[in-house]
Amino acid sequence: MELKRVVVTGLGAITPIGNDVETTWLNAVAGKSGAAPITHFDASQFKTQFACEVKDFNPNDHFDRKKLRQLDLYAQYAMVAARQAVADSGIEEAANLDRNRVGVIVAAGIGGLHTFEEEAGYYALNGPQQGPKYNPFFIPKMIADIASGHISMEYNYHGPNFGVVSACASSNNAIIDAFNLIRLGKADVFVTGGAEAAIYPAGVGGFNSMHALSTRNDDPEHASRPFSASRDGFVMGEGSVVLILEELEHAKARGAKIYAEVAGGGMSADAYHLTATHPEGLGAILSMRNALEDAGMKPEDIDYINVHGTSTPVGDISEVKAIVEVFGEQAHKLNISSTKSMTGHLLGATGALEAMFSVLSVKNDIVPPTINHEEGDNDENIDYTLNFTFNKAENRPVRAALSNSFGFGGHNATVIVKKYEE
């Protein structure tokens, strides 16, 4: 059977560098950092006291009080990003939209961590006197699939609906699932992407215990410095990005604006370690090769790689090795950048954010930078003849972009987007 083509027809974003798509993109191109001291809780006892939080987000602007009781912050972000994306796509204005063929797969790597923390904390504190007093919304607020459920209820979308969990690869897996289901003719439209809101004691403390986070507390904005020798861990981010994926003929029939085409998706497992990436990047190599094969593309067709590049000592090296292995000579012709240098690491939402940057890069022929690299701050294990797009965005033709996401558990997922041509 012939696979259908899938295009991106809508975008929505609540991120540490902007509460809409345009602001987020312009700040990324301008090289603006979203890092600042943590405001969600008193982090003074934590090794890491800063993060890339979403700013100026007032839940009461978006939800009434009754609805808010059902929504963990991660699901609030997801719903607001979904509303932006749906509005941007114009699908609600489409005549005869078949709501049985609109699906939702909005992922989270963790989900309602803060809700879990509050409810478990209440029991720990009051359980001995009061017994269990768990709020009836505890479970449905906390579970990592519930954003997809809320979005379906808001719009009456009756197509396939679920969440995907693969830690920091979650939203790439979501996008790939949505892409494949449309390709196979199982739905016309998908609301897909990811959301996360884990900048709370359990999130920061948990990652701190793993020595995963940067502790550059005196200089948050310069802490996320992928591919620099002095990098010391990732910076946590939060937020949500939602993409509308649509079957090409469906999009054309309603005269939709098309940002880019989804070309392919690849997946693999390191099968190596709980949290560390394979030192030679074996899983990353397999994921990128699978994506290229799925897209029917060759390494020389890719002009931009939005790397996972979290700014951790080990992960950055193995990903670069993998890129050199897969792309050979083309690795030196394409641009590489880690937008996490600006946004921080949005965990389960990071793949969606970086897919959005890849889409906008392809559409606008601009590669956003990897900020915070200082001259001479070079790691001997990294090949600096590659173009990491350090510190300044680059204008160049971007025919296609590849975006990697890797998650604890050894999950790897790669998405390729390309310019839409008839």
Added chain:
Amino acid sequence: MSEIASRVKAIIVDKLGVDENEVTETAEFTKDLGADSLDTVELIMEFEKEFGITIPDDQAEKISTVQNAIEYIAANTQK
């Protein structure tokens, strides 16, 4: 309005996001105030926390109006 009644109504207004003047004593949580089964459980739990009481499930099932709640709480707190 008794002190219990005003505290009960404040909880209902807060949790169900309804207007204060909708919370009449005869109002039913589900029929008149838009509560679903989860909302109703949450209301009962909030009453328990607010008044330091335990409402057994078989009693909770009988509390379906604002008046039911006020009466139950009054009877079980002032002894």
